[in-house]
Amino acid sequence: MAQPECPADFRLPMQERPLFEDDEIVSLQSRAMAYLAADVPVHLRGPAGMGKTTLALRIAGRLGRPVSFLTGDRWLTREDLVGREIGRISRQTVDAYVSRVRRTETQERTDWQDAILADAMRLGHTLVYDEFTRAPPTANAVLLPVLEERVLVFHDARAGRQRLEAHPDFRMLLTSNPHEYVGVEHPPDALIDRVVTFDLDGMPAETESGIVAARTGLDRAKAAQLVTLVRSLRRILPGTPASLRTALLLGRLLAAQKVEVDARDSRFVQICVDVLRSRSVRGSGSADGFEAALKTALDGLRAGDAPASDTPMQVAS
Secondary structure (H helix, E strand, O other): OOOOOOOOOOEEEOOOOOOOOOOOHHHHHHHHHHHHHOOEEEEEEEEOOOOOHHHHHHHHHHHOOOOOEEEEOOOHHHHHHHHEEEEEEEEEEEEEEOOOOOOEEEEEEEEEOOOOOHHHHHOOOOEEHHHHHOOHHHHOOOOHHHHHEEEOOOOHHHHHOOOOEEOOOOEEEEOOOOOOOOOOOOHHHHHHHOOEEEOOOOOHHHHHHHHHHHOOOHHHHHHHHHHHHHHHHHHOOOOOOHHHHHHHHHHHHHHHHHHOOOOOOHHHHHHHHHHHHHHHHHHOHHHHHHHHHHHHHHHOOOOOOOHHHHHHOOOOO
């Protein structure tokens, strides 16, 4: 049975989203595209919420080829990357041409469907494998010959072939969290040796502010205040998983509700509590410790004004 070249859930529609670019991001993208052009896979690694996926998709889109997207998880298998049998057809022919002689012939055919990695390699797509270290090492082992020799090896005879040579335009980008995150596997050295890794955990505050402004519509000064607030809370409560994604969420809510970044405004304080409290308590602090830390962080936004502790911290039930 013939399979469509591009299953409905295979290709990711590339939609342009506002993306801030400064010298840091432009340099990173340029280097990544140069390495991909030289057929070297690129790996973006950093804490959750740093914008790895958005950046990977933007780089992939600028290569000018269709983009395929895959997210790793602990249930991912080799078959989800390579392919699997999807059905079997059996046909039986009975020959009774000669009287009292009966001859039966049975023919069987197995139908095979390539999975996303095989499809991307065959069609010359750019594959973005997001959070690849959340998949089991047994699934990701198939990547080693792909990243080194551009060859996908089939171990199942039902595939009808032993290997697949990658299309000349096939490229691959990987993203991951640091291995100390819950649910993240430590990637094998053999795999990391085959890619160029960019660590994104040291993005400047100015870059983060520009991203928040571009993605939320806030002016740059207000976006910078949100980034400062989130960074201050992370510094005061070590282990708090507040990130660029958190600042973006705050910015979206403030813009949608037309609330100013103002520590004297109870609406702004309440939004901060609603967004930040669960993250901080989940990280390393208690509820009481969070409120004290947030008051200190808010106070940092109000130089020359009354202390942030004057603003009631009312938490909606």
